[in-house]
Amino acid sequence: MIMNETRSGFWTKIISFCAFATWSASLPFTVFLLKNGEEWSGASVLLFGLFSVLLPNFAWFANIFFLYACIKIHFGSKPVSWSVIIAIILSVDSFRLTELPNSIAIDNYGWGFVLWFLSLFILAIAAGTQWATRKHDDIYKFAKLEFYFWRLLKPLVIFLVLSTLCLSLFLLFNTLF
16 A cells, blocks of 8 residues: 555656756746747746736736645645646636736747646646545555546547647647738
C-alpha cells in the first residue's frame, strides 16, 4: 500500500512538473499580437499583469493559483483541486481582454497563450490524479483506478493535443489572413 501511494504521488508530481515546464516554456513566446504590430511575450505579460486589475481583468491571477498548486503538489500534502479550478476560471477571463492599458487593441493570440492554457489543463490532470489516489486507499481500488486512469488518459491526451493543434492552426490562419 505504501508503495502504491508513493508511486501514485510520483506520477502526480511528474504530471505537475510537466505543467510547470509547459508554463515556463510559454514565457518567451508571444502571447498578444497588437494592432500596431507590437508583440507581448509571456514574460512581459507576467511582469505587467498585476496592473490588469485596472482594466479590470483578472486572468493574470490564475498564475498565482497555478504556482501555488504546483508547490503544494511537490511539497505539500493537501489536495489542490480548488486552486486549479480557480486558476482555470480566472484564466478564461483572458478572452474578455480586448485591449492593453495603452489603448492598443489586441489583434491576435500567440503560442505563449496556447502553452499557458495547456499548462493549466495539464495541472488539472495532476490535481485529478492527486484527488483520485487520495480518494481510494484500498490496493484493489487503486489498481483498478490506475488501470482506468491510463485508459482514460490516452483519449484525453489525444484530445488536448488535437485541440491545441486546432487552436494553433486557427491562430496561425488568423495571423496570415
